[in-house]
Amino acid sequence: MNLMETHTEIIKSTAIEYAVMNEISQRRSKRAYAPTPVSNEIINSLFEAARWAPSSMNEQPWVYLYATPDQPELREKIIQALNDSNKIWAKQAPLLIVSLARKTLLRNGVINGSARYDVGGANALLSLQATREGLNVHQMGGYNRQVLIDNLNIPDSHEPLVVMAIGYPGDLESLPENLRQREIAPRERFRQEFFVRNESF
């Protein structure tokens, strides 16, 4: 079978087909948040998970800016940058984290071609740690980059990647109908046969 010619719909499924860690099966990008704040200790655990991610040459190119409900002005600076479709639900999340990549290597100032990859890996570990804590993480690329850069004084040496809305799962009734439906819809993924090969490409 030529995988690339296969119609994608027929090789998606909603089932977790092989055993994975609970944190992987339970993670989901939800949109309804409870107002319960995330404690400083747990916030530190999330960043500790990111801290121990692998990175090219151990450069650790991740930088995080975050805002809690105690910092309404800082939160507003992040929320203001979000696309309206994200703002509507993400503004309810008690913890907002902006992930950035340091563009160049600390050792010699050369462009770090792995920076985005490494920040993605760190964000993945942060997300799994959050899931273990019973938190929901919803990553967003839907924001106005220039507004975020201006509002947070992000220097040219750093590139904003995803913004994360984090909090404990909340009441579905708090969401508009269209988002409520998305929240309860089964998730689906390509089956392994679409992206895994035990042969040359």
Ligand SMILES: Cc1cc2nc3c(=O)[nH]c(=O)nc-3n(C[C@H](O)[C@H](O)[C@H](O)COP(=O)(O)O)c2cc1C
């Ligand atoms: C880089 C990136 C950008 C994303 N941007 C948005 C976004 O702007 N708005 C949104 O609602 N979800 C966004 N998502 C969430 C994805 O839509 C979600 O992860 C995907 O549909 C799979 O669902 P799941 O995370 O619940 O498994 C983003 C995810 C990633 C990794």
